[in-house]
Amino acid sequence: MKSNNLPIGIFDSGIGGTSIWKEIKTLLPYENTIYLADSKNAPYGVKSRQEIIDLSIKNTDFLIHRKCKLIVVACNTATTNAIKDLRATYTIPFIGIEPAIKPAALKTKTNTIGILATKGTLTSKLFEKTSNSIGKEIIIKETIGNHLVELIEEGKIDSKEMYNLLSEYLIPMLNEGVDCLVLGCTHYPYLIPKIREIVGNRIEIIDSGQAVAKQTKAILKKIEILKSNTKLGTHQFFINKNKNVLEAILRFDKNNIVVNEKNF
Secondary structure: OOHHHOOEEEEEOOOOOHHHHHHHHHHOOOOOEEEEEOHHHOOHHHOOHHHHHHHHHHHHHHHHHOOOOEEEEOOHHHHHHHHHHHHHHOOOOEEOOOOOHHHHHHHOOOOEEEEEEOHHHHOOHHHHHHHHOOOOOOEEEEEEOOOHHHHHHOOOOOOHHHHHHHHHHHHHHHHOOOOEEEEEOOOHHHHHHHHHHHHOOOOEEEOOHHHHHHHHHHHHHHOOOOOOOOOOOOEEEEEOOOHHHHHHHOOOOOOOEEEEEOOO
16 A cells, blocks of 8 residues: 555544544545544553653554554643654654643733643643743643543543533633633543633633644645545544543544454
C-alpha cells in the first residue's frame, strides 16, 4: 500500500482524544485513521513522567505495528511529558497538543486567563516554557481538574457529581476575573455544555482541536503523504476498557467506523 493511503494514528489516555479525532475527520474526510484509547491506564495526569513516557511508547508501538504514517499524540499530558522522547526514538512524524495559552493571551480583555488541566500537564517543563513565553502582564490561574477524566471515562458527563466538581473549579476563576478558559485536556471539550451551565457566556472557552487538525494537514502536505484518492476514510478504534462509553461518544459518527475492545 502506498504510504499516502496508510492511516493516521491517534492515541490518548482514553476517549478524550476523540475530540481531536473529530476535528481531523472533519478537515481531512478522506484520511483513514486508527485511534487507540488507553482507558485502562487513565488518567495519565496523575502518573510519573517515566510512566507517561513508557505508556506513550507502548501506544506508539501499537500504532506503528498497524502501519500508521503519522501519529497524533491527542493527550496534553503525554505531549508535554513524552513527545520529546518519542521524537528522539522514532522516525515517524508526531503531532503534539498542548494547552492553547497563547491564543487565550491574545484574546483576554481582563489580562487574566484560566487553565483547567491535569496535574501532569501543569507540572511539565513544556507547559512551564509555554507559560513563560507570554507577556508578564497576563495572569494565569491554573486549576487541576481532579477526577474529571475519571467521570468522563465512566460516562458520567451529565452527573450531579460532575456539575459540583466543575463548579468548585470554575467559580473561583470567575471571581478572580478570568475571561478566557483554556481547556488543557482533550477530554474536557465534552464538558463544554456543562461548563456553560455554570459560567454562561461570561468566559470564552478555548481548546486546541482545530489547530491540531490544521497542523496535521500541514505536515501531511509538507511531507507529501496526504491520501491520494477521494474515497471517504475508514476509522478503526481500539479501547482496552468499557467499549460502551466510546461507542456512546461516537454515536453521531457511525459511518465507516469499527470499535474494538482489546487488551493492550
